[in-house]
Amino acid sequence: MxxxxxxxxxxxxxxxxxxxxxxxxxxxxVVIRQIMADGVSPVQAAFQRAHWMPHAAEVALAGLLADGVAQVSDDGLVTVEESAPLPVDPTLRALAEALRDRAEPTPLYEVASEPEFEAFRRGVLDGAPPLKRxxxxxxxxxxxxxxxxxxxxxxxxxxxxxxxxxxxxxxxxxxxxxxxxxxxxxxxxxxxWPGSFTPRWPDFERYCAAVADAVLARTPPRDLAALRLHRIRPRPPEPTRAASGERRGGDDVLDWGGDADGGGGDGE
Incomplete structure (x- = not known):
């Protein structure tokens, strides 16, 4: 007993x-049922899927490429022409306007970090449903x-x-x-019991993944591959060993007040 x-x-x-x-x-x-009934934008779906801004930026840029709003070069730089039609979705519209107004082509990682695209990132964050992940x-x-x-x-x-x-x-x-x-x-x-870091709403995450993947699937493979060349910001190059050695060698040269011949006396 x-x-x-x-x-x-x-x-x-x-x-x-x-x-x-x-x-x-x-x-x-209740929130999930409402979202699945009304539909979710691909950008919001991408962010809800990964909670990672570069992935949301990738899906957003892929959507602009698929709709002909933006173009991407072979080396992964995105541009928007002045005459390009702007999307109706306010978050995508903010992104397209920022790309159009920028003076230079843009890699993917800059959309997720540079201040020119703050309006886009704010739209992604504000539109994300407040769900426990x-x-x-x-x-x-x-x-x-x-x-x-x-x-x-x-x-x-x-x-x-x-x-x-x-x-x-x-x-x-x-x-x-x-x-x-x-x-x-x-x-x-x-x-x-589920683990602490397992998804709380796996069905909803699978739904969001399907919405985001649908945009990536209709993007031309060549454009998508070029876009993904710059998903992560590259690290700055480290100084070479030769350059470091030159600096150290130069720092070690001390002036003791003598002339070039090494003489420092008062004469012969």
Whole structure:
């Protein structure tokens, strides 16, 4: 009965956490249903999929290329002509206007970082639904609560002098109870609860991935490959060893006040 009572306590906490998680996610479920009913823009879908601005910029530029608003060179630089039609979507329109007004062609990574494209990035962030991306730490908490339950069971039985089944020595039995009970409770938590950094809404993320991939699929492969040449800002080149050695050698030359011949005396 002691073991049963403590296990019931564990199950009560487990059910309470599940009810709390369901209640906590009710607002997110309403938002997701509304988004999936109304549709989501490819740029917002890309950001919701990866939560990474370069990916949102990539999908946005791919959409402009697919619609003929922008052009990309073989080396991955994007331009928008003055006469190009501007998109209706306000976020894409802000991007197209910034590209058109810029005096030089633009690589992908600059859209995600340069101040000229702040209006585009602000539109992406403002339009992102306020959803919880990952599951919480309930599984970890339940595992540690299982440890307390296991320890409490053994202490309770041992201090109460409860009889052990099968003629086993009481002290040995209750000392061994936590060693067997905790792995079982850990296995229960691991199999029935999602991990802390697993997606909270996987169906919605798959929906967003499909919307974003549809834009990439209709972009000409040549344009997409060129665009992806500059997804990440390149690192500045490091100074060469020869240049570093020259600086160090120059720094080591000291002037002791002598002439070029090395003489520093008062005459012969």
């Amino acid at each position: 002691i073991i049963l009572g403590w296990l019931v306590g564990f199950l009560v906490v487990d059910v309470s956490l599940r009810v709390s998680r369901w209640w906590d996610g009710r607002r997110d479920r 990952y599951n919480g730490s309930q599984r970890t908490g339940l595992i540690w609560f299982g440890f307390l339950i296991s320890l409490g069971t053994g202490l309770h039985g041992g201090l109460a002098g409860a009889p052990a089944p099968g003629g086993i020595e009481e002290a040995e039995f209750w000392a061994a109870v936590p060693l067997f009970c905790w792995p079982v409770l850990c296995l229960w938590a691991a199999l029935t």
